Amino acid sequence: xxxxxxxxxxxxxxxxxxxxxVTCPDCGVSFEVHKKRDGATELRPAQIEGEDWxx
Amino acid sequence: xKITMMYDVVRTEEKMLVDAAQRKGxxxxxxxSEDIYFDLQKDYSKEFxxxxxxxxxxxxxxxxxxxxxxxxxxxVVNGLREATTAGNxxxxxxxxxxxxxxxxxxxxxxxxxxxxxxxEELGYPAVLKPTVGSWGRLIAMLKDPETAExxxxxxxxxxxxxxxxxxxxxxxxxxxxxxxxxxxxxxxAAIYRVSAEGVWKTNTARGGRAENCPITPELEDICxxxxxAVGEGIFGVDCMESPGGLVVHEVNxxxxxxxxxxxxxxxxxxxxxxxxxxxxR
Numbered sequence: 001x002x003x004x005x006x007x008x009x010x011x012x013x014x015x016x017x018x019x020x021x022v023t024c025p026d027c028g029v030s031f032e033v034h035k036k037r038d039g040a041t042e043l044r045p046a047q048i049e050g051e052d053w054x055x
Numbered sequence: 056x057k058i059t060m061m062y063d064v065v066r067t068e069e070k071m072l073v074d075a076a077q078r079k080g081x082x083x084x085x086x087x088s089e090d091i092y093f094d095l096q097k098d099y100s101k102e103f104x105x106x107x108x109x110x111x112x113x114x115x116x117x118x119x120x121x122x123x124x125x126x127x128x129x130x131v132v133n134g135l136r137e138a139t140t141a142g143n144x145x146x147x148x149x150x151x152x153x154x155x156x157x158x159x160x161x162x163x164x165x166x167x168x169x170x171x172x173x174x175e176e177l178g179y180p181a182v183l184k185p186t187v188g189s190w191g192r193l194i195a196m197l198k199d200p201e202t203a204e205x206x207x208x209x210x211x212x213x214x215x216x217x218x219x220x221x222x223x224x225x226x227x228x229x230x231x232x233x234x235x236x237x238x239x240x241x242x243x244a245a246i247y248r249v250s251a252e253g254v255w256k257t258n259t260a261r262g263g264r265a266e267n268c269p270i271t272p273e274l275e276d277i278c279x280x281x282x283x284a285v286g287e288g289i290f291g292v293d294c295m296e297s298p299g300g301l302v303v304h305e306v307n308x309x310x311x312x313x314x315x316x317x318x319x320x321x322x323x324x325x326x327x328x329x330x331x332x333x334x335x336r
Binding site: 017018019020021047050051052053054055 | 062063064065069070073085087089090112113114115116187188189190192260291307308309310311
């Protein structure tokens with residue numbers, strides 16, 4: 001898929017889970033894999049680590 | 056048996072769990088927390104299968120979601136009691152003290168002046184920890200009264216939860232601590248978390264290295280008692296090797312195991328599903 005930031009090529013695995021993080025090898029920006037209702041895959045900006053994240 | 060895994064971010068652990076569910080023949084339903092909403096008057100007891108495995112990385116989202124699910128009659132692992140006890144260091148320490156599990160000497164205070172008085176009694180160096188927080192965030196070493204005063208002053212300008220001062224003795228320990236994994240009534244694996252070069256915190260999220268740790272009878276006993284003090288479920292018990300023996304400083308609620316599985320060879324995600332399946336019987 002094309003990186004929404006730099007248009008570099010991002011390899012999204014066919015079995016990627018909803019919410020899985022992929023990173024653009026060119027610009028280093030991370031995205032979440034999102035599956036649309038029609039089954040198509042899109043990339044959304046990844047969530048930034050929250051203050052309450054952790055174990 | 057159908058298990059729902061509730062999550063908000065797919066980390067390595069969630070992928071390992073998906074893989075383990077396939078290996079174990081478990082019917083796993085993946086539910087992203089962001090995609091759902093609840094009518095609190097509605098009965099959802101049939102909608103999430105037999106058990107919900109709570110894997111949200113966001114603590115506040117996790118406990119509110121667990122509350123909504125549990126009050127709707129759904130079995131959640133870990134449950135609300137466990138999540139709120141383990142998710143707050145003060146609640147954990149109080150539960151451990153009540154269960155007579157050895158813990159580092161700890162004080163509680165609510166402003167700078169009272170904290171400095173508490174620190175005089177506790178002695179320096181001491182450690183200031185937020186009651187809610189993970190991965191070593193905002194944990195500060197208070198080497199002397201001047202450092203304490205500066206750091207406490209900073210906290211006075213932060214969100215009120217950071218003005219709940221949880222002050223703990225600095226335990227004289229080797230440059231490592233122990234993370235033991237308790238699933239149900241078993242300690243299944245343990246690692247030493249060795250501090251990265253020049254870092255005093257041992258969190259693997261802060262560069263700490265995982266090494267296999269033998270499960271001695273002493274470690275097993277203290278970890279099972281610590282987990283039991285918090286409740287029933289899946290826990291990561293953190294211990295320090297103090298001069299007087301092991302002390303427990305934390306019990307973790309949503310365990311991370313990506314570094315532990317290769318260090319110990321223990322199939323933690325597989326054991327999690329074995330445990331969940333056993334709860335149905």
